Amino acid sequence: MLRKGVRYIIIALAIAAGIIMLNTQEEEEEEEKPASSPRDYAEILSSGQLRAVTEYNAVSYHVSKDTLQGFDYELLNAFASEKGLKLEITPEMSFEKRLQGIINGQYDILATGTVVTTQLKDSLLFTRTLLLSKQVLVQRKKEEGKDSLYIQSQLDLAHKHLHVIKGSPALLRIHNLIDEIADTIYINEVELYGPEQLLAMVSGGDIDYAVCDENIARASIDDFPNLDINTDISFTQFYAWGVSKHSPVLLDSLNVWLNDFVQTPKYKKLYNKYFN
The missing domain is CATH 3.40.190.10 (Periplasmic binding protein-like II)
Incomplete structure:
Protein backbone atom coordinates (compact mmCIF):
# COMPACT_ATOMS: atom_id res chain seq x y z
CA MET A 1 0.00 0.00 0.00
CA LEU A 2 2.89 2.35 0.75
CA ARG A 3 4.34 1.78 -2.70
CA LYS A 4 0.95 2.53 -4.27
CA GLY A 5 0.74 5.77 -2.33
CA VAL A 6 4.22 6.77 -3.48
CA ARG A 7 3.23 6.01 -7.06
CA TYR A 8 0.23 8.35 -6.96
CA ILE A 9 2.31 11.05 -5.31
CA ILE A 10 4.83 10.75 -8.15
CA ILE A 11 2.06 11.01 -10.76
CA ALA A 12 0.58 14.03 -8.98
CA LEU A 13 4.00 15.67 -8.76
CA ALA A 14 4.64 14.98 -12.44
CA ILE A 15 1.39 16.66 -13.45
CA ALA A 16 2.04 19.56 -11.09
CA ALA A 17 5.57 19.95 -12.45
CA GLY A 18 4.23 19.92 -15.98
CA ILE A 19 1.70 22.61 -15.19
CA ILE A 20 4.33 24.73 -13.46
CA MET A 21 6.64 24.34 -16.45
CA LEU A 22 3.86 25.35 -18.82
CA ASN A 23 3.04 28.44 -16.80
CA THR A 24 6.67 29.51 -16.46
CA GLN A 25 7.07 29.42 -20.24
CA GLU A 26 4.74 32.41 -20.57
CA GLU A 27 6.59 35.57 -21.56
CA GLU A 28 4.61 37.69 -19.16
CA GLU A 29 5.37 36.88 -15.55
CA GLU A 30 2.65 39.04 -14.07
CA GLU A 31 -0.50 37.20 -13.21
CA GLU A 32 -3.35 37.95 -15.62
CA LYS A 33 -6.38 39.54 -14.04
CA PRO A 34 -9.68 37.93 -15.01
CA ALA A 35 -11.71 39.93 -17.49
CA SER A 36 -14.85 41.54 -16.17
CA SER A 37 -16.93 40.07 -19.00
CA PRO A 38 -16.49 37.65 -21.93
CA ARG A 39 -14.78 39.05 -25.02
CA ASP A 40 -15.85 38.60 -28.61
CA TYR A 41 -13.59 38.34 -31.64
CA ALA A 42 -13.09 42.08 -32.23
CA GLU A 43 -11.86 42.63 -28.67
CA ILE A 44 -9.55 39.63 -28.92
CA LEU A 45 -8.03 40.92 -32.17
CA SER A 46 -7.62 44.37 -30.66
CA SER A 47 -5.76 42.98 -27.64
CA GLY A 48 -3.59 40.69 -29.76
CA GLN A 49 -4.04 37.90 -27.18
CA LEU A 50 -6.17 34.76 -27.22
CA ARG A 51 -6.81 33.26 -23.78
CA ALA A 52 -7.69 29.58 -23.62
CA VAL A 53 -8.18 27.00 -20.89
CA THR A 54 -7.60 23.28 -21.31
CA GLU A 55 -6.94 20.11 -19.31
CA TYR A 56 -3.47 18.74 -18.70
CA ASN A 57 -3.60 15.24 -20.16
CA ALA A 58 -2.00 13.06 -22.84
CA VAL A 59 -4.48 14.16 -25.51
CA SER A 60 -5.18 17.86 -24.93
CA TYR A 61 -2.04 19.48 -23.55
CA HIS A 62 1.16 18.29 -21.91
CA VAL A 63 4.92 18.67 -21.76
CA SER A 64 7.02 16.01 -23.47
CA LYS A 65 10.82 16.42 -23.33
CA ASP A 66 10.49 20.16 -22.65
CA THR A 67 8.15 20.55 -25.65
CA LEU A 68 4.48 21.55 -25.51
CA GLN A 69 2.28 18.96 -27.17
CA GLY A 70 -1.35 17.93 -27.41
CA PHE A 71 -4.03 17.74 -30.07
CA ASP A 72 -6.01 20.69 -28.71
CA TYR A 73 -2.90 22.75 -28.03
CA GLU A 74 -1.43 22.25 -31.51
CA LEU A 75 -4.76 22.87 -33.22
CA LEU A 76 -5.41 26.05 -31.25
CA ASN A 77 -1.84 27.24 -31.76
CA ALA A 78 -2.30 26.89 -35.53
CA PHE A 79 -5.44 29.07 -35.34
CA ALA A 80 -3.76 31.71 -33.18
CA SER A 81 -0.68 31.83 -35.41
CA GLU A 82 -2.73 32.30 -38.57
CA LYS A 83 -4.71 35.11 -36.96
CA GLY A 84 -1.60 36.81 -35.59
CA LEU A 85 -2.62 36.29 -31.97
CA LYS A 86 -0.43 35.50 -28.99
CA LEU A 87 -1.80 32.33 -27.39
CA GLU A 88 -2.09 32.27 -23.61
CA ILE A 89 -3.22 28.84 -22.50
CA THR A 90 -3.94 27.76 -18.93
CA PRO A 91 -4.09 24.11 -17.81
CA GLU A 92 -6.92 23.56 -15.33
CA MET A 93 -7.81 20.11 -14.00
CA SER A 94 -11.25 21.08 -12.65
CA PHE A 95 -14.01 20.95 -15.25
CA GLU A 96 -16.15 23.27 -13.14
CA LYS A 97 -13.37 25.89 -12.99
CA ARG A 98 -12.82 25.64 -16.75
CA LEU A 99 -16.50 26.21 -17.38
CA GLN A 100 -16.75 29.08 -14.89
CA GLY A 101 -13.67 30.71 -16.40
CA ILE A 102 -15.41 30.86 -19.78
CA ILE A 103 -18.64 32.18 -18.31
CA ASN A 104 -16.97 35.00 -16.35
CA GLY A 105 -14.63 36.02 -19.18
CA GLN A 106 -11.36 34.85 -17.67
CA TYR A 107 -10.80 32.71 -20.78
CA ASP A 108 -11.98 33.05 -24.37
CA ILE A 109 -12.00 29.39 -25.42
CA LEU A 110 -12.53 26.10 -23.61
CA ALA A 111 -9.98 24.26 -25.73
CA THR A 112 -10.29 20.67 -24.66
CA GLY A 113 -12.62 18.09 -26.12
CA THR A 114 -15.89 18.58 -24.24
CA VAL A 115 -19.02 16.46 -24.62
CA VAL A 116 -21.78 18.44 -26.32
CA THR A 117 -24.87 18.06 -24.14
CA THR A 118 -28.16 19.88 -23.93
CA GLN A 119 -27.26 20.87 -20.37
CA LEU A 120 -23.95 22.46 -21.39
CA LYS A 121 -25.56 24.25 -24.33
CA ASP A 122 -27.27 26.42 -21.71
CA SER A 123 -23.82 27.75 -20.71
CA LEU A 124 -21.66 27.49 -23.83
CA LEU A 125 -21.64 27.93 -27.59
CA PHE A 126 -19.98 24.89 -29.17
CA THR A 127 -17.78 24.81 -32.25
CA ARG A 128 -18.21 22.28 -35.02
CA THR A 129 -17.52 18.72 -33.91
CA LEU A 130 -13.81 18.02 -33.50
CA LEU A 131 -13.92 14.43 -32.25
CA LEU A 132 -16.22 11.51 -31.68
CA SER A 133 -15.69 9.64 -28.43
CA LYS A 134 -17.53 8.07 -25.53
CA ILE A 233 -20.81 3.73 -20.34
CA SER A 234 -22.19 6.05 -23.02
CA PHE A 235 -22.92 5.85 -26.72
CA THR A 236 -20.62 7.73 -29.10
CA GLN A 237 -20.92 11.46 -28.51
CA PHE A 238 -19.84 14.69 -30.16
CA TYR A 239 -16.85 16.53 -28.66
CA ALA A 240 -16.08 20.18 -29.39
CA TRP A 241 -14.53 23.37 -28.04
CA GLY A 242 -16.69 25.89 -26.22
CA VAL A 243 -16.90 29.69 -26.05
CA SER A 244 -19.07 32.10 -24.10
CA LYS A 245 -22.69 32.64 -25.10
CA HIS A 246 -21.62 36.29 -25.53
CA SER A 247 -18.98 35.47 -28.16
CA PRO A 248 -20.90 34.50 -31.34
CA VAL A 249 -18.43 36.15 -33.73
CA LEU A 250 -15.54 34.26 -32.12
CA LEU A 251 -17.53 31.06 -32.62
CA ASP A 252 -18.13 31.87 -36.30
CA SER A 253 -14.45 32.72 -36.83
CA LEU A 254 -13.35 29.44 -35.25
CA ASN A 255 -15.82 27.42 -37.29
CA VAL A 256 -14.87 29.04 -40.61
CA TRP A 257 -11.19 28.38 -39.88
CA LEU A 258 -11.79 24.82 -38.65
CA ASN A 259 -13.92 23.93 -41.68
CA ASP A 260 -11.00 24.84 -43.93
CA PHE A 261 -8.21 23.48 -41.73
CA VAL A 262 -9.67 19.98 -41.30
CA GLN A 263 -9.36 19.50 -45.08
CA THR A 264 -5.61 20.06 -45.06
CA PRO A 265 -2.80 17.46 -44.91
CA LYS A 266 -1.48 19.32 -41.84
CA TYR A 267 -4.67 18.52 -39.93
CA LYS A 268 -4.70 14.88 -41.04
CA LYS A 269 -1.12 14.52 -39.82
CA LEU A 270 -2.06 16.11 -36.48
CA TYR A 271 -5.12 13.88 -36.06
CA ASN A 272 -3.16 10.72 -36.85
CA LYS A 273 -0.45 11.74 -34.38
CA TYR A 274 -2.87 11.51 -31.45
CA PHE A 275 -5.66 9.17 -32.53
CA ASN A 276 -4.16 6.63 -34.93
Whole structure:
Protein backbone atom coordinates (compact mmCIF):
# COMPACT_ATOMS: atom_id res chain seq x y z
CA MET A 1 0.00 0.00 0.00
CA LEU A 2 2.89 2.35 0.75
CA ARG A 3 4.34 1.78 -2.70
CA LYS A 4 0.95 2.53 -4.27
CA GLY A 5 0.74 5.77 -2.33
CA VAL A 6 4.22 6.77 -3.48
CA ARG A 7 3.23 6.01 -7.06
CA TYR A 8 0.23 8.35 -6.96
CA ILE A 9 2.31 11.05 -5.31
CA ILE A 10 4.83 10.75 -8.15
CA ILE A 11 2.06 11.01 -10.76
CA ALA A 12 0.58 14.03 -8.98
CA LEU A 13 4.00 15.67 -8.76
CA ALA A 14 4.64 14.98 -12.44
CA ILE A 15 1.39 16.66 -13.45
CA ALA A 16 2.04 19.56 -11.09
CA ALA A 17 5.57 19.95 -12.45
CA GLY A 18 4.23 19.92 -15.98
CA ILE A 19 1.70 22.61 -15.19
CA ILE A 20 4.33 24.73 -13.46
CA MET A 21 6.64 24.34 -16.45
CA LEU A 22 3.86 25.35 -18.82
CA ASN A 23 3.04 28.44 -16.80
CA THR A 24 6.67 29.51 -16.46
CA GLN A 25 7.07 29.42 -20.24
CA GLU A 26 4.74 32.41 -20.57
CA GLU A 27 6.59 35.57 -21.56
CA GLU A 28 4.61 37.69 -19.16
CA GLU A 29 5.37 36.88 -15.55
CA GLU A 30 2.65 39.04 -14.07
CA GLU A 31 -0.50 37.20 -13.21
CA GLU A 32 -3.35 37.95 -15.62
CA LYS A 33 -6.38 39.54 -14.04
CA PRO A 34 -9.68 37.93 -15.01
CA ALA A 35 -11.71 39.93 -17.49
CA SER A 36 -14.85 41.54 -16.17
CA SER A 37 -16.93 40.07 -19.00
CA PRO A 38 -16.49 37.65 -21.93
CA ARG A 39 -14.78 39.05 -25.02
CA ASP A 40 -15.85 38.60 -28.61
CA TYR A 41 -13.59 38.34 -31.64
CA ALA A 42 -13.09 42.08 -32.23
CA GLU A 43 -11.86 42.63 -28.67
CA ILE A 44 -9.55 39.63 -28.92
CA LEU A 45 -8.03 40.92 -32.17
CA SER A 46 -7.62 44.37 -30.66
CA SER A 47 -5.76 42.98 -27.64
CA GLY A 48 -3.59 40.69 -29.76
CA GLN A 49 -4.04 37.90 -27.18
CA LEU A 50 -6.17 34.76 -27.22
CA ARG A 51 -6.81 33.26 -23.78
CA ALA A 52 -7.69 29.58 -23.62
CA VAL A 53 -8.18 27.00 -20.89
CA THR A 54 -7.60 23.28 -21.31
CA GLU A 55 -6.94 20.11 -19.31
CA TYR A 56 -3.47 18.74 -18.70
CA ASN A 57 -3.60 15.24 -20.16
CA ALA A 58 -2.00 13.06 -22.84
CA VAL A 59 -4.48 14.16 -25.51
CA SER A 60 -5.18 17.86 -24.93
CA TYR A 61 -2.04 19.48 -23.55
CA HIS A 62 1.16 18.29 -21.91
CA VAL A 63 4.92 18.67 -21.76
CA SER A 64 7.02 16.01 -23.47
CA LYS A 65 10.82 16.42 -23.33
CA ASP A 66 10.49 20.16 -22.65
CA THR A 67 8.15 20.55 -25.65
CA LEU A 68 4.48 21.55 -25.51
CA GLN A 69 2.28 18.96 -27.17
CA GLY A 70 -1.35 17.93 -27.41
CA PHE A 71 -4.03 17.74 -30.07
CA ASP A 72 -6.01 20.69 -28.71
CA TYR A 73 -2.90 22.75 -28.03
CA GLU A 74 -1.43 22.25 -31.51
CA LEU A 75 -4.76 22.87 -33.22
CA LEU A 76 -5.41 26.05 -31.25
CA ASN A 77 -1.84 27.24 -31.76
CA ALA A 78 -2.30 26.89 -35.53
CA PHE A 79 -5.44 29.07 -35.34
CA ALA A 80 -3.76 31.71 -33.18
CA SER A 81 -0.68 31.83 -35.41
CA GLU A 82 -2.73 32.30 -38.57
CA LYS A 83 -4.71 35.11 -36.96
CA GLY A 84 -1.60 36.81 -35.59
CA LEU A 85 -2.62 36.29 -31.97
CA LYS A 86 -0.43 35.50 -28.99
CA LEU A 87 -1.80 32.33 -27.39
CA GLU A 88 -2.09 32.27 -23.61
CA ILE A 89 -3.22 28.84 -22.50
CA THR A 90 -3.94 27.76 -18.93
CA PRO A 91 -4.09 24.11 -17.81
CA GLU A 92 -6.92 23.56 -15.33
CA MET A 93 -7.81 20.11 -14.00
CA SER A 94 -11.25 21.08 -12.65
CA PHE A 95 -14.01 20.95 -15.25
CA GLU A 96 -16.15 23.27 -13.14
CA LYS A 97 -13.37 25.89 -12.99
CA ARG A 98 -12.82 25.64 -16.75
CA LEU A 99 -16.50 26.21 -17.38
CA GLN A 100 -16.75 29.08 -14.89
CA GLY A 101 -13.67 30.71 -16.40
CA ILE A 102 -15.41 30.86 -19.78
CA ILE A 103 -18.64 32.18 -18.31
CA ASN A 104 -16.97 35.00 -16.35
CA GLY A 105 -14.63 36.02 -19.18
CA GLN A 106 -11.36 34.85 -17.67
CA TYR A 107 -10.80 32.71 -20.78
CA ASP A 108 -11.98 33.05 -24.37
CA ILE A 109 -12.00 29.39 -25.42
CA LEU A 110 -12.53 26.10 -23.61
CA ALA A 111 -9.98 24.26 -25.73
CA THR A 112 -10.29 20.67 -24.66
CA GLY A 113 -12.62 18.09 -26.12
CA THR A 114 -15.89 18.58 -24.24
CA VAL A 115 -19.02 16.46 -24.62
CA VAL A 116 -21.78 18.44 -26.32
CA THR A 117 -24.87 18.06 -24.14
CA THR A 118 -28.16 19.88 -23.93
CA GLN A 119 -27.26 20.87 -20.37
CA LEU A 120 -23.95 22.46 -21.39
CA LYS A 121 -25.56 24.25 -24.33
CA ASP A 122 -27.27 26.42 -21.71
CA SER A 123 -23.82 27.75 -20.71
CA LEU A 124 -21.66 27.49 -23.83
CA LEU A 125 -21.64 27.93 -27.59
CA PHE A 126 -19.98 24.89 -29.17
CA THR A 127 -17.78 24.81 -32.25
CA ARG A 128 -18.21 22.28 -35.02
CA THR A 129 -17.52 18.72 -33.91
CA LEU A 130 -13.81 18.02 -33.50
CA LEU A 131 -13.92 14.43 -32.25
CA LEU A 132 -16.22 11.51 -31.68
CA SER A 133 -15.69 9.64 -28.43
CA LYS A 134 -17.53 8.07 -25.53
CA GLN A 135 -17.29 7.43 -21.83
CA VAL A 136 -15.87 4.05 -20.83
CA LEU A 137 -15.61 2.05 -17.65
CA VAL A 138 -12.06 1.67 -16.35
CA GLN A 139 -11.60 -1.56 -14.40
CA ARG A 140 -8.97 -4.21 -13.86
CA LYS A 141 -8.88 -7.21 -16.16
CA LYS A 142 -10.33 -10.48 -14.93
CA GLU A 143 -8.23 -11.98 -12.17
CA GLU A 144 -8.47 -15.54 -10.94
CA GLY A 145 -10.46 -15.54 -7.73
CA LYS A 146 -11.69 -11.99 -8.30
CA ASP A 147 -13.96 -12.46 -11.31
CA SER A 148 -16.92 -11.15 -9.31
CA LEU A 149 -15.44 -7.65 -9.60
CA TYR A 150 -15.39 -7.70 -13.39
CA ILE A 151 -18.19 -5.77 -15.10
CA GLN A 152 -19.37 -7.31 -18.36
CA SER A 153 -22.40 -5.11 -19.07
CA GLN A 154 -24.00 -1.93 -17.83
CA LEU A 155 -26.55 -4.00 -15.91
CA ASP A 156 -23.72 -5.25 -13.68
CA LEU A 157 -23.11 -1.69 -12.43
CA ALA A 158 -25.93 -1.89 -9.90
CA HIS A 159 -24.65 -1.11 -6.38
CA LYS A 160 -21.13 -0.43 -7.64
CA HIS A 161 -19.09 2.69 -6.82
CA LEU A 162 -18.00 4.67 -9.88
CA HIS A 163 -15.31 7.36 -9.50
CA VAL A 164 -15.77 10.35 -11.81
CA ILE A 165 -14.10 13.74 -12.13
CA LYS A 166 -16.17 16.30 -10.24
CA GLY A 167 -18.48 18.23 -12.54
CA SER A 168 -17.74 15.99 -15.52
CA PRO A 169 -20.40 15.78 -18.27
CA ALA A 170 -20.20 12.01 -17.71
CA LEU A 171 -22.29 12.51 -14.57
CA LEU A 172 -25.38 13.23 -16.64
CA ARG A 173 -24.92 9.97 -18.53
CA ILE A 174 -24.48 7.98 -15.31
CA HIS A 175 -27.66 9.47 -13.83
CA ASN A 176 -29.52 8.48 -17.00
CA LEU A 177 -28.01 5.01 -16.71
CA ILE A 178 -29.37 4.73 -13.17
CA ASP A 179 -32.85 5.28 -14.58
CA GLU A 180 -32.26 2.83 -17.41
CA ILE A 181 -31.19 -0.07 -15.19
CA ALA A 182 -33.71 0.92 -12.50
CA ASP A 183 -31.19 0.41 -9.73
CA THR A 184 -28.64 2.29 -7.64
CA ILE A 185 -25.17 3.24 -8.83
CA TYR A 186 -23.00 5.03 -6.29
CA ILE A 187 -21.12 8.03 -7.70
CA ASN A 188 -17.92 9.27 -6.09
CA GLU A 189 -16.92 12.66 -7.52
CA VAL A 190 -13.16 13.21 -7.45
CA GLU A 191 -11.98 16.81 -7.18
CA LEU A 192 -8.20 16.65 -6.86
CA TYR A 193 -7.27 14.16 -9.58
CA GLY A 194 -7.42 14.05 -13.38
CA PRO A 195 -8.44 11.08 -15.54
CA GLU A 196 -4.93 9.66 -15.84
CA GLN A 197 -4.61 9.55 -12.06
CA LEU A 198 -7.94 7.71 -11.86
CA LEU A 199 -6.51 5.10 -14.23
CA ALA A 200 -3.49 4.73 -11.94
CA MET A 201 -5.72 4.32 -8.88
CA VAL A 202 -7.78 1.58 -10.53
CA SER A 203 -4.60 -0.13 -11.72
CA GLY A 204 -3.13 -0.02 -8.21
CA GLY A 205 -6.28 -1.39 -6.59
CA ASP A 206 -7.16 1.69 -4.53
CA ILE A 207 -10.49 1.94 -6.33
CA ASP A 208 -12.27 -0.63 -8.47
CA TYR A 209 -14.04 1.47 -11.11
CA ALA A 210 -13.71 4.84 -12.80
CA VAL A 211 -15.38 6.48 -15.78
CA CYS A 212 -13.15 8.29 -18.29
CA ASP A 213 -13.18 9.61 -21.82
CA GLU A 214 -12.17 6.81 -24.18
CA ASN A 215 -9.60 8.89 -26.09
CA ILE A 216 -7.71 9.77 -22.90
CA ALA A 217 -7.99 6.21 -21.59
CA ARG A 218 -6.59 4.75 -24.82
CA ALA A 219 -3.75 7.29 -24.89
CA SER A 220 -2.67 6.10 -21.42
CA ILE A 221 -3.58 2.41 -21.46
CA ASP A 222 -0.08 1.18 -22.40
CA ASP A 223 1.13 2.41 -18.99
CA PHE A 224 -1.42 0.19 -17.23
CA PRO A 225 -1.45 -3.27 -18.84
CA ASN A 226 -3.75 -4.69 -16.15
CA LEU A 227 -6.62 -2.35 -17.06
CA ASP A 228 -9.70 -3.05 -19.15
CA ILE A 229 -11.57 -0.19 -20.90
CA ASN A 230 -13.85 -2.25 -23.14
CA THR A 231 -17.18 -1.62 -21.38
CA ASP A 232 -18.99 1.43 -22.72
CA ILE A 233 -20.81 3.73 -20.34
CA SER A 234 -22.19 6.05 -23.02
CA PHE A 235 -22.92 5.85 -26.72
CA THR A 236 -20.62 7.73 -29.10
CA GLN A 237 -20.92 11.46 -28.51
CA PHE A 238 -19.84 14.69 -30.16
CA TYR A 239 -16.85 16.53 -28.66
CA ALA A 240 -16.08 20.18 -29.39
CA TRP A 241 -14.53 23.37 -28.04
CA GLY A 242 -16.69 25.89 -26.22
CA VAL A 243 -16.90 29.69 -26.05
CA SER A 244 -19.07 32.10 -24.10
CA LYS A 245 -22.69 32.64 -25.10
CA HIS A 246 -21.62 36.29 -25.53
CA SER A 247 -18.98 35.47 -28.16
CA PRO A 248 -20.90 34.50 -31.34
CA VAL A 249 -18.43 36.15 -33.73
CA LEU A 250 -15.54 34.26 -32.12
CA LEU A 251 -17.53 31.06 -32.62
CA ASP A 252 -18.13 31.87 -36.30
CA SER A 253 -14.45 32.72 -36.83
CA LEU A 254 -13.35 29.44 -35.25
CA ASN A 255 -15.82 27.42 -37.29
CA VAL A 256 -14.87 29.04 -40.61
CA TRP A 257 -11.19 28.38 -39.88
CA LEU A 258 -11.79 24.82 -38.65
CA ASN A 259 -13.92 23.93 -41.68
CA ASP A 260 -11.00 24.84 -43.93
CA PHE A 261 -8.21 23.48 -41.73
CA VAL A 262 -9.67 19.98 -41.30
CA GLN A 263 -9.36 19.50 -45.08
CA THR A 264 -5.61 20.06 -45.06
CA PRO A 265 -2.80 17.46 -44.91
CA LYS A 266 -1.48 19.32 -41.84
CA TYR A 267 -4.67 18.52 -39.93
CA LYS A 268 -4.70 14.88 -41.04
CA LYS A 269 -1.12 14.52 -39.82
CA LEU A 270 -2.06 16.11 -36.48
CA TYR A 271 -5.12 13.88 -36.06
CA ASN A 272 -3.16 10.72 -36.85
CA LYS A 273 -0.45 11.74 -34.38
CA TYR A 274 -2.87 11.51 -31.45
CA PHE A 275 -5.66 9.17 -32.53
CA ASN A 276 -4.16 6.63 -34.93
